[in-house]
Amino acid sequence: MVEQIGWRNVTRLLVFSTDAGLHFAGDGKLGGIVLPNDGKCHLHDNVYSRGNSQDYPSVAHIAEKLREKNVQIIFAVTEDVTHLHVLPKCAVGTLSNNSHNILQIIVEAYNALTSEVVMENSKLPPGFHISYVSHCKDHKLRDGEQGRRCSDISIGDEVSFNVSITAPPCATSSHRPSRVIIKPQGYSEEVEVLLSPICGCSCQKDKVPHSPSCSHGNGTLECGACRCKEGRVGTFCECNQVESGEAVDSYLCHRDNASEQCSGHGQCVCGKCVCDKSSKKPNQAYYGQYCECSDFNCDQYQGLQCGGQGRCVCGVCECLPGFSGRACECPLSVESCLSHDGQVCAGRGVCHCGTCICQDPRYQGPTCDLCPSCPSVCTVHRECILCRAFSQSLNPKECETRCAHLNLTVVGQAALLALVPPSAGLHRCMELDTEGCRVHFLLRAGQKEGSVHIHVALERECPSGPNVVLITAVASASVVVLGVAFLLLWKLLTSIHDRREFARFQRELEKRRWNRVRPVQTIPSVSVCQSESKQ
Incomplete structure (x- = not known):
């Protein structure tokens, strides 16, 4: 089954969802199937091929196969059949009518299965x-x-x-x-x-009675171990069983009146703690008078004990020079906090554990130099550049007061600014003046605090004015076209209306002609009477 499904050699979860019960071994007899199930997969093109020849497996058979293949089942079933789906190391969840809680059932069942080891x-x-x-x-x-x-x-x-x-x-x-x-x-x-x-054991013939290795003759050294005399206990028969009672052992093996013996990491033998080894790393063991120390249970940082920047001593990290913290996660160097101008956190924060904590809430980023809501450095100096180079934006008195800190250098063409190579602290700027023209300039912070060096190009990129002749011609042509189109549309609608009226007139005329009453012609009748005599 594992090979057909494609599972790897890991813990396997199988989610089974149904609203029906289950069949048991023997149910196949109702259909004339008496051959017991052999527990094999029998999948052909993802279809079970022995459904008509083998009986259903028993619950014990299913449990055995699940245990053999390391498969854990999560039953997502309706409430009326939850009592039927019970197997060892399996979880059962009640499925709602519309199955909307299937994901919640899987998560809870997975947590339940992985939270217990049997x-x-x-x-x-x-x-x-x-x-x-x-x-x-x-x-x-x-x-x-x-x-x-x-x-x-x-x-x-x-x-x-x-x-x-x-x-x-x-x-x-x-x-x-x-x-x-x-x-x-x-x-x-x-x-x-x-x-x-x-x-x-063949080594028993070489036993040494009353061996000095067994606490001065208190036992027999046999096959490398001490077989103690009656009344003596311990690895080397060093303890008197009468003197070293359970109460004495318990008192000597508890640290600071703790409830656990040997800190829960060892056994009390003759009043002394015999510490255990780590189950994960057999080459590492607990140590100390009360087995309270270990070199493998220190705090971790980024998956490494003591962050890989220290060593664990009795459960506490001893960090290498240049690092601090419980897991040696904090570098003492501020190199990672330096901004491009060489300041710690750009002068807007403090460096803690190699990370900047920005004090100005507007700024963010690794070195507190990003401010999405702040105007750019180009926009900040726009008005001063316009008033100093082009006499725009600010009045002369205000310009002299606010813009005295600018070291302004004027160049003729904007192309000359493009020849300046990029460097740290250099900003290439383009702003619009009051006339809508583009002004190009370079900006660099000076060595003195607050001073700024600016190179501005007198050549501006101004948008060309509108073409009046072309606009007039287009407008006139549009009026003429619209007028002609309106006349044609009016003419078409008028013709359609006249045709409809003429057709209606003809229908009325025909109707009157056929309904006219014609006069009836009366032929006069003449009666002639002749007498017999005349005949």
């Missing part, structure tokens, strides 16, 4: 027993089933698990080596443990 292991050989002890972020020891998990974990938290595997007695025949996989649920990282019971 340890699991493969099947143990007969007779072996495994136990877990968890050291979670609250520094409380948990054993049993609770020792397999740590909850409420966020990025950067460190938790550890002590795993103990107990072998059966060696009274039976020798066991063959076997392997056990220990891993967190839903993650690809795993530890493989080779179990090979050793019922006898």
